[in-house]
Amino acid sequence: MSWKRGSQDRYYKAARREGYRSRSALKLEEILRSKKPRYGDAVLDLGCSPGGWSQILSSVVGPKGSVTGVDVVDPHIRLPNFHFLQMDMRDQVPSVGPFSWIFCDAAPKFMGVRDVDMARAQELWYACLNWCDKTLKQGGTLVMKAFQSRELDEIRPEIARRFSSVKFVKPKASRRESSEIYLLCDGFRSPSSSDAGSSSPESNLTP
Ligand SMILES: C[S@@+](CC[C@H](N)C(=O)[O-])C[C@H]1O[C@@H](n2cnc3c(N)ncnc32)[C@H](O)[C@@H]1O
Incomplete structure (x- = not known):
C-alpha cells in the first residue's frame, strides 16, 4: 500500500500520527493483540518494505531479540536489532x-488480471511455507497475508500439514472490499521434522 492511495482514510492518518512507515502497521498492531512474540525472540519479516511491521516487531522483541527483514526493495531502516x-x-x-x-x-x-495476480500471490505463499520449513522452530507461529481465492483453497492442505491451528483474521484496517485476509498459524511441525530450523538450502515445495 502506498501512502498516496487513500491519503484521507483514517487508518492512513493514524499510521502517520504514530510515526509508522506504512499503513499496514495498523493491521499488525491489531493482529498482535491476541498473541505476540516474546521479548528476546528472533523473528523473520518477509516482504518487509517499507518497514512498518519491522518497526513494530523491533520494539516487541526488544534489544535482546532480532528482526530479519527480507524484500527486493531496501527499506533503509536503521535499528540495532534489525537485519536486512x-x-x-x-x-x-x-x-x-x-x-x-x-x-x-x-x-x-x-x-x-485476476488469474495472473492470484498465481503470483500463490507463488509467494508457497515460498513463505518453504521459509517455514527451513527456518521456523518447532512450535513456532506464522502470520501470513493471503487473498480469499481458489488459489488459497489449493494451498490450505499444505498449511494444515504444518500447523496445529489456523485462524483467519480480517483486521479493521484492511479494506472491507478487499479479499485480503491474514492467517494466524500456530504450532508449527515440520513436514519432515529433521529439517525445521536447520536452514537446509534445498527446496522441494512448489506450486
Ligand atoms: C504490502 S508491502 C509490505 C508492507 C510491510 N509489511 C510494511 O508494513 O511496511 C509488500 C512487500 O512485498 C514485497 N515483495 C513482493 N514480492 C516479493 C518477493 N518475491 N520477494 C521479496 N519481497 C517481495 C514488495 O517489495 C513489498 O515491499
Missing part, C-alpha cells in the same frame, strides 16, 4: 534463523 536481506523470497533460503515467528505481508504488484 535484499533478495527475492522465492529464491534459495539462506542460512538464517531459527525463528520463533515468521511474518509475511509480501504481495506481488497486481496487474489487474
Whole structure:
C-alpha cells in the first residue's frame, strides 16, 4: 500500500500520527493483540518494505531479540536489532534463523488480471511455507497475508500439514472490499521434522 492511495482514510492518518512507515502497521498492531512474540525472540519479516511491521516487531522483541527483514526493495531502516536481506523470497533460503515467528505481508504488484495476480500471490505463499520449513522452530507461529481465492483453497492442505491451528483474521484496517485476509498459524511441525530450523538450502515445495 502506498501512502498516496487513500491519503484521507483514517487508518492512513493514524499510521502517520504514530510515526509508522506504512499503513499496514495498523493491521499488525491489531493482529498482535491476541498473541505476540516474546521479548528476546528472533523473528523473520518477509516482504518487509517499507518497514512498518519491522518497526513494530523491533520494539516487541526488544534489544535482546532480532528482526530479519527480507524484500527486493531496501527499506533503509536503521535499528540495532534489525537485519536486512535484499533478495527475492522465492529464491534459495539462506542460512538464517531459527525463528520463533515468521511474518509475511509480501504481495506481488497486481496487474489487474485476476488469474495472473492470484498465481503470483500463490507463488509467494508457497515460498513463505518453504521459509517455514527451513527456518521456523518447532512450535513456532506464522502470520501470513493471503487473498480469499481458489488459489488459497489449493494451498490450505499444505498449511494444515504444518500447523496445529489456523485462524483467519480480517483486521479493521484492511479494506472491507478487499479479499485480503491474514492467517494466524500456530504450532508449527515440520513436514519432515529433521529439517525445521536447520536452514537446509534445498527446496522441494512448489506450486
Ligand atoms: C504490502 S508491502 C509490505 C508492507 C510491510 N509489511 C510494511 O508494513 O511496511 C509488500 C512487500 O512485498 C514485497 N515483495 C513482493 N514480492 C516479493 C518477493 N518475491 N520477494 C521479496 N519481497 C517481495 C514488495 O517489495 C513489498 O515491499
